[in-house]
Amino acid sequence: MFSKACEYAIRAVVYIASETDETKKVGIQEICDHIEAPQHFTAKILQTLSRKHIVNSQKGVNGGFFLDSVQKKKSLKNIVEAVDGDQVFVGCGLGLKQCSETKPCPIHNQFKDIRNRLTKMMESTTIDALAIRLLKGESVLMQTK
Protein backbone atom coordinates (compact mmCIF):
# COMPACT_ATOMS: atom_id res chain seq x y z
CA MET A 1 0.00 0.00 0.00
CA PHE A 2 2.55 2.55 1.19
CA SER A 3 6.30 2.49 0.57
CA LYS A 4 8.71 1.66 3.38
CA ALA A 5 9.75 5.32 3.34
CA CYS A 6 6.13 6.32 3.90
CA GLU A 7 5.62 3.82 6.70
CA TYR A 8 8.72 5.14 8.46
CA ALA A 9 7.52 8.69 7.84
CA ILE A 10 4.16 8.16 9.51
CA ARG A 11 5.68 6.28 12.43
CA ALA A 12 8.35 8.95 12.90
CA VAL A 13 5.91 11.84 12.71
CA VAL A 14 3.49 10.26 15.18
CA TYR A 15 6.36 9.60 17.56
CA ILE A 16 7.69 13.15 17.22
CA ALA A 17 4.20 14.54 17.77
CA SER A 18 3.84 12.48 20.93
CA GLU A 19 7.11 13.68 22.40
CA THR A 20 7.57 17.27 21.33
CA ASP A 21 6.14 20.74 21.02
CA GLU A 22 7.55 24.21 20.39
CA THR A 23 9.74 23.86 23.48
CA LYS A 24 10.83 20.23 23.39
CA LYS A 25 12.60 18.34 20.61
CA VAL A 26 13.79 14.81 19.89
CA GLY A 27 16.86 13.69 17.95
CA ILE A 28 16.94 11.28 15.04
CA GLN A 29 18.57 8.58 17.14
CA GLU A 30 15.82 8.59 19.74
CA ILE A 31 13.15 8.64 17.06
CA CYS A 32 14.60 5.65 15.26
CA ASP A 33 15.13 3.75 18.51
CA HIS A 34 11.44 4.11 19.25
CA ILE A 35 10.07 3.24 15.84
CA GLU A 36 12.68 0.63 14.87
CA ALA A 37 13.60 2.28 11.59
CA PRO A 38 16.99 2.67 9.88
CA GLN A 39 18.47 5.90 11.16
CA HIS A 40 20.06 7.48 8.10
CA PHE A 41 17.24 6.47 5.80
CA THR A 42 14.71 7.93 8.19
CA ALA A 43 16.80 11.07 8.53
CA LYS A 44 16.53 11.56 4.77
CA ILE A 45 12.78 11.18 4.92
CA LEU A 46 12.52 13.69 7.75
CA GLN A 47 14.59 16.14 5.72
CA THR A 48 11.94 15.94 3.04
CA LEU A 49 9.16 16.40 5.58
CA SER A 50 11.02 19.33 7.09
CA ARG A 51 11.37 21.04 3.71
CA LYS A 52 7.62 20.55 3.23
CA HIS A 53 6.95 21.98 6.70
CA ILE A 54 5.29 18.83 7.96
CA VAL A 55 7.86 18.69 10.74
CA ASN A 56 10.25 21.30 12.10
CA SER A 57 13.93 20.72 12.64
CA GLN A 58 16.72 22.56 14.30
CA LYS A 59 20.43 21.89 14.01
CA GLY A 60 23.01 22.11 16.73
CA VAL A 61 23.14 21.52 20.45
CA ASN A 62 19.69 20.83 21.85
CA GLY A 63 18.40 20.65 18.31
CA GLY A 64 16.16 17.97 16.90
CA PHE A 65 12.77 17.49 15.34
CA PHE A 66 9.46 18.76 16.67
CA LEU A 67 5.88 19.51 15.68
CA ASP A 68 4.08 22.65 16.68
CA SER A 69 0.38 22.72 17.50
CA VAL A 70 -0.61 23.67 13.98
CA GLN A 71 1.36 20.81 12.46
CA LYS A 72 -0.12 18.33 14.90
CA LYS A 73 -3.60 19.13 13.61
CA LYS A 74 -2.71 18.05 10.09
CA SER A 75 -3.87 14.74 8.65
CA LEU A 76 -1.94 11.65 7.65
CA LYS A 77 -2.80 12.34 4.05
CA ASN A 78 -0.28 15.18 4.02
CA ILE A 79 2.49 12.84 5.08
CA VAL A 80 1.62 10.22 2.47
CA GLU A 81 1.41 12.79 -0.30
CA ALA A 82 4.74 14.31 0.71
CA VAL A 83 6.51 10.95 0.60
CA ASP A 84 4.68 8.73 -1.91
CA GLY A 85 2.79 11.30 -3.94
CA ASP A 86 -0.92 11.16 -4.64
CA GLN A 87 -1.16 8.08 -6.86
CA VAL A 88 -2.41 5.92 -3.99
CA PHE A 89 -5.34 8.34 -3.67
CA VAL A 90 -6.10 8.98 -7.33
CA GLY A 91 -4.31 6.35 -9.44
CA CYS A 92 -5.93 3.54 -11.43
CA GLY A 93 -5.93 0.16 -9.70
CA LEU A 94 -4.55 -1.51 -12.80
CA GLY A 95 -1.97 1.16 -13.56
CA LEU A 96 -3.69 2.63 -16.61
CA LYS A 97 -2.64 6.21 -17.18
CA GLN A 98 -5.83 7.10 -18.96
CA CYS A 99 -8.37 5.39 -16.76
CA SER A 100 -11.47 7.57 -16.42
CA GLU A 101 -15.24 7.47 -16.19
CA THR A 102 -15.50 7.40 -19.97
CA LYS A 103 -12.62 4.94 -20.48
CA PRO A 104 -12.67 2.94 -17.27
CA CYS A 105 -10.40 0.02 -16.47
CA PRO A 106 -12.28 -3.19 -15.63
CA ILE A 107 -12.26 -2.50 -11.90
CA HIS A 108 -12.69 1.25 -12.10
CA ASN A 109 -15.82 1.68 -10.03
CA GLN A 110 -15.04 -0.88 -7.37
CA PHE A 111 -11.55 0.46 -6.95
CA LYS A 112 -12.63 4.08 -6.89
CA ASP A 113 -14.78 3.32 -3.89
CA ILE A 114 -11.85 1.79 -1.99
CA ARG A 115 -9.55 4.66 -2.96
CA ASN A 116 -12.10 7.25 -1.87
CA ARG A 117 -12.59 5.53 1.46
CA LEU A 118 -8.83 5.38 1.97
CA THR A 119 -8.59 9.07 1.12
CA LYS A 120 -11.33 10.02 3.57
CA MET A 121 -9.80 7.87 6.26
CA MET A 122 -6.37 9.45 5.84
CA GLU A 123 -7.86 12.95 5.67
CA SER A 124 -9.88 12.52 8.81
CA THR A 125 -7.10 10.97 10.84
CA THR A 126 -4.98 13.64 12.45
CA ILE A 127 -1.43 13.32 13.69
CA ASP A 128 -2.30 14.46 17.19
CA ALA A 129 -5.16 12.02 17.55
CA LEU A 130 -2.69 9.20 16.92
CA ALA A 131 -0.05 10.75 19.17
CA ILE A 132 -2.50 10.96 22.06
CA ARG A 133 -3.51 7.33 21.73
CA LEU A 134 0.14 6.37 21.57
CA LEU A 135 0.85 8.27 24.79
CA LYS A 136 -2.05 6.51 26.48
CA GLY A 137 -0.47 3.20 25.56
CA GLU A 138 -3.38 2.34 23.31
CA SER A 139 -1.13 1.78 20.31
CA VAL A 140 2.48 0.91 19.53
CA LEU A 141 5.09 1.88 16.96
CA MET A 142 7.63 -0.87 17.42
CA GLN A 143 7.77 -4.31 15.87
CA THR A 144 8.93 -5.91 19.09
CA LYS A 145 7.74 -4.79 22.48
Added chain:
Amino acid sequence: MFSKACEYAIRAVVYIASETDETKKVGIQEICDHIEAPQHFTAKILQTLSRKHIVNSQKGVNGGFFLDSVQKKKSLKNIVEAVDGDQVFVGCGLGLKQCSETKPCPIHNQFKDIRNRLTKMMESTTIDALAIRLLKGESVLMQTK
Protein backbone atom coordinates in the same frame (compact mmCIF):
# COMPACT_ATOMS: atom_id res chain seq x y z
CA MET B 1 -1.38 -0.56 -4.14
CA PHE B 2 -0.44 -3.46 -6.40
CA SER B 3 2.94 -4.10 -8.01
CA LYS B 4 3.43 -3.56 -11.74
CA ALA B 5 3.66 -7.34 -12.07
CA CYS B 6 0.26 -7.68 -10.43
CA GLU B 7 -1.30 -4.98 -12.60
CA TYR B 8 -0.04 -6.73 -15.73
CA ALA B 9 -1.25 -10.05 -14.31
CA ILE B 10 -4.81 -8.85 -13.82
CA ARG B 11 -4.93 -7.13 -17.20
CA ALA B 12 -3.49 -10.20 -18.92
CA VAL B 13 -5.86 -12.64 -17.23
CA VAL B 14 -8.92 -10.52 -17.99
CA TYR B 15 -7.85 -10.28 -21.60
CA ILE B 16 -7.18 -14.01 -21.85
CA ALA B 17 -10.55 -14.73 -20.26
CA SER B 18 -12.26 -12.48 -22.77
CA GLU B 19 -10.68 -14.18 -25.76
CA THR B 20 -10.32 -17.84 -24.92
CA ASP B 21 -11.90 -21.02 -23.66
CA GLU B 22 -11.02 -24.73 -23.71
CA THR B 23 -10.95 -24.62 -27.51
CA LYS B 24 -9.37 -21.26 -28.29
CA LYS B 25 -6.04 -19.85 -27.08
CA VAL B 26 -4.06 -16.63 -27.38
CA GLY B 27 -0.29 -16.16 -27.59
CA ILE B 28 1.82 -13.94 -25.39
CA GLN B 29 2.41 -11.46 -28.21
CA GLU B 30 -1.28 -10.87 -28.81
CA ILE B 31 -1.92 -10.57 -25.08
CA CYS B 32 0.78 -7.97 -24.62
CA ASP B 33 -0.30 -6.04 -27.69
CA HIS B 34 -3.76 -5.69 -26.20
CA ILE B 35 -2.78 -4.76 -22.67
CA GLU B 36 0.32 -2.70 -23.50
CA ALA B 37 2.62 -4.64 -21.23
CA PRO B 38 6.25 -5.71 -21.71
CA GLN B 39 6.16 -9.10 -23.39
CA HIS B 40 8.91 -11.07 -21.66
CA PHE B 41 8.11 -9.68 -18.25
CA THR B 42 4.46 -10.56 -18.70
CA ALA B 43 5.43 -14.00 -19.96
CA LYS B 44 7.23 -14.62 -16.68
CA ILE B 45 4.19 -13.59 -14.72
CA LEU B 46 1.96 -15.86 -16.76
CA GLN B 47 4.36 -18.73 -16.11
CA THR B 48 3.77 -18.20 -12.42
CA LEU B 49 0.00 -18.03 -12.91
CA SER B 50 0.15 -21.17 -15.03
CA ARG B 51 2.06 -23.06 -12.34
CA LYS B 52 -0.61 -21.96 -9.86
CA HIS B 53 -3.37 -23.08 -12.23
CA ILE B 54 -4.87 -19.63 -12.54
CA VAL B 55 -4.35 -19.80 -16.28
CA ASN B 56 -3.64 -22.75 -18.56
CA SER B 57 -0.89 -22.80 -21.12
CA GLN B 58 0.13 -25.03 -23.94
CA LYS B 59 3.41 -25.05 -25.81
CA GLY B 60 3.90 -25.61 -29.49
CA VAL B 61 1.97 -24.93 -32.65
CA ASN B 62 -1.49 -23.58 -31.90
CA GLY B 63 -0.44 -23.29 -28.29
CA GLY B 64 -1.01 -20.30 -26.06
CA PHE B 65 -2.79 -19.30 -22.90
CA PHE B 66 -6.40 -19.89 -22.04
CA LEU B 67 -8.87 -20.02 -19.17
CA ASP B 68 -11.43 -22.74 -18.78
CA SER B 69 -14.89 -22.12 -17.39
CA VAL B 70 -13.86 -23.05 -13.86
CA GLN B 71 -10.93 -20.66 -13.90
CA LYS B 72 -13.08 -17.82 -15.23
CA LYS B 73 -15.28 -18.07 -12.15
CA LYS B 74 -12.37 -17.33 -9.82
CA SER B 75 -11.94 -13.94 -8.19
CA LEU B 76 -9.28 -11.30 -8.65
CA LYS B 77 -8.06 -12.01 -5.15
CA ASN B 78 -6.52 -15.25 -6.39
CA ILE B 79 -4.46 -13.38 -8.96
CA VAL B 80 -3.23 -10.80 -6.48
CA GLU B 81 -2.28 -13.42 -3.93
CA ALA B 82 -0.44 -15.44 -6.55
CA VAL B 83 1.64 -12.46 -7.66
CA ASP B 84 1.96 -10.09 -4.70
CA GLY B 85 1.16 -12.38 -1.80
CA ASP B 86 -1.42 -11.65 0.84
CA GLN B 87 0.18 -8.70 2.63
CA VAL B 88 -2.07 -6.20 0.87
CA PHE B 89 -5.04 -8.05 2.39
CA VAL B 90 -3.70 -8.75 5.86
CA GLY B 91 -0.60 -6.61 6.45
CA CYS B 92 -0.28 -3.67 8.83
CA GLY B 93 -0.66 -0.26 7.23
CA LEU B 94 2.50 0.97 8.91
CA GLY B 95 4.53 -2.15 8.20
CA LEU B 96 4.61 -3.47 11.77
CA LYS B 97 5.16 -7.21 11.82
CA GLN B 98 3.43 -7.63 15.15
CA CYS B 99 0.43 -5.38 14.69
CA SER B 100 -2.64 -6.97 16.27
CA GLU B 101 -5.80 -6.21 18.22
CA THR B 102 -3.87 -6.31 21.47
CA LYS B 103 -0.83 -4.43 20.14
CA PRO B 104 -2.31 -2.24 17.42
CA CYS B 105 -0.41 0.28 15.34
CA PRO B 106 -1.84 3.81 15.53
CA ILE B 107 -4.05 3.34 12.48
CA HIS B 108 -4.94 -0.28 13.09
CA ASN B 109 -8.72 -0.04 13.17
CA GLN B 110 -9.13 2.50 10.41
CA PHE B 111 -6.80 0.59 8.16
CA LYS B 112 -8.33 -2.75 8.93
CA ASP B 113 -11.63 -1.46 7.63
CA ILE B 114 -10.08 -0.37 4.32
CA ARG B 115 -8.20 -3.64 4.00
CA ASN B 116 -11.32 -5.67 4.66
CA ARG B 117 -13.29 -3.73 2.11
CA LEU B 118 -10.53 -4.22 -0.44
CA THR B 119 -10.50 -7.93 0.33
CA LYS B 120 -14.25 -8.24 -0.07
CA MET B 121 -14.18 -6.26 -3.28
CA MET B 122 -11.45 -8.45 -4.78
CA GLU B 123 -13.17 -11.62 -3.59
CA SER B 124 -16.50 -10.68 -5.05
CA THR B 125 -15.12 -9.54 -8.39
CA THR B 126 -14.78 -12.48 -10.76
CA ILE B 127 -12.57 -12.72 -13.79
CA ASP B 128 -15.44 -13.51 -16.12
CA ALA B 129 -17.53 -10.58 -14.94
CA LEU B 130 -14.70 -8.29 -15.99
CA ALA B 131 -14.10 -10.17 -19.24
CA ILE B 132 -17.75 -9.81 -20.21
CA ARG B 133 -17.75 -6.08 -19.58
CA LEU B 134 -14.54 -5.79 -21.58
CA LEU B 135 -16.12 -7.61 -24.52
CA LYS B 136 -19.12 -5.29 -24.37
CA GLY B 137 -16.74 -2.36 -24.70
CA GLU B 138 -17.67 -1.11 -21.26
CA SER B 139 -14.07 -1.10 -20.09
CA VAL B 140 -10.57 -0.92 -21.54
CA LEU B 141 -7.17 -2.48 -20.84
CA MET B 142 -4.90 -0.20 -22.83
CA GLN B 143 -3.32 3.06 -21.81
CA THR B 144 -3.94 4.63 -25.19
CA LYS B 145 -7.00 3.97 -27.31
Added chain:
DNA sequence: TTAATAAAAGACAAAATTGTCCTTAATTAA
Protein backbone atom coordinates in the same frame (compact mmCIF):
# COMPACT_ATOMS: atom_id res chain seq x y z
C1' DT C 1 10.46 -37.67 -38.94
C1' DT C 2 11.13 -32.89 -39.52
C1' DA C 3 10.35 -28.15 -39.31
C1' DA C 4 7.82 -24.61 -37.38
C1' DT C 5 5.73 -22.74 -33.44
C1' DA C 6 5.05 -21.13 -28.79
C1' DA C 7 5.68 -21.37 -23.84
C1' DA C 8 9.39 -22.29 -20.23
C1' DA C 9 13.51 -21.12 -18.34
C1' DG C 10 17.77 -18.90 -17.42
C1' DA C 11 21.03 -15.14 -17.74
C1' DC C 12 21.42 -10.43 -17.67
C1' DA C 13 20.55 -5.45 -17.40
C1' DA C 14 18.25 -1.23 -16.00
C1' DA C 15 15.79 1.28 -12.74
C1' DA C 16 13.83 2.14 -8.39
C1' DT C 17 13.83 1.53 -3.60
C1' DT C 18 16.02 0.93 0.61
C1' DG C 19 19.86 1.49 3.45
C1' DT C 20 24.79 3.09 5.05
C1' DC C 21 28.57 6.13 5.71
C1' DC C 22 31.05 10.32 5.71
C1' DT C 23 31.43 15.29 5.38
C1' DT C 24 29.33 19.87 5.90
C1' DA C 25 26.72 23.46 8.00
C1' DA C 26 24.25 25.43 11.75
C1' DT C 27 23.56 26.11 16.59
C1' DT C 28 24.59 26.61 21.31
C1' DA C 29 26.70 25.88 25.76
C1' DA C 30 30.85 26.67 28.06
Added chain:
DNA sequence: TTAATTAAGGACAATTTTGTCTTTTATTAA
Protein backbone atom coordinates in the same frame (compact mmCIF):
# COMPACT_ATOMS: atom_id res chain seq x y z
C1' DT D 1 35.71 32.02 20.55
C1' DT D 2 35.81 27.23 20.76
C1' DA D 3 34.23 22.72 21.13
C1' DA D 4 30.47 19.81 21.13
C1' DT D 5 26.27 18.65 19.13
C1' DT D 6 22.82 17.70 15.70
C1' DA D 7 20.47 18.01 11.25
C1' DA D 8 21.58 18.49 6.15
C1' DG D 9 23.56 16.75 2.29
C1' DG D 10 26.21 13.94 -0.84
C1' DA D 11 28.22 9.69 -2.29
C1' DC D 12 27.70 5.14 -2.53
C1' DA D 13 26.07 0.22 -1.80
C1' DA D 14 22.65 -3.45 -1.40
C1' DT D 15 18.35 -5.14 -2.59
C1' DT D 16 14.16 -5.47 -5.04
C1' DT D 17 11.50 -4.69 -8.95
C1' DT D 18 11.04 -4.28 -13.64
C1' DG D 19 12.39 -5.34 -18.14
C1' DT D 20 15.20 -7.68 -22.12
C1' DC D 21 17.38 -11.28 -24.63
C1' DT D 22 18.69 -15.93 -25.71
C1' DT D 23 18.32 -20.86 -25.35
C1' DT D 24 15.60 -24.93 -24.28
C1' DT D 25 11.58 -27.82 -24.26
C1' DA D 26 7.18 -29.34 -25.75
C1' DT D 27 3.79 -29.72 -29.31
C1' DT D 28 1.89 -30.31 -33.71
C1' DA D 29 1.20 -29.84 -38.58
C1' DA D 30 3.10 -31.26 -42.72
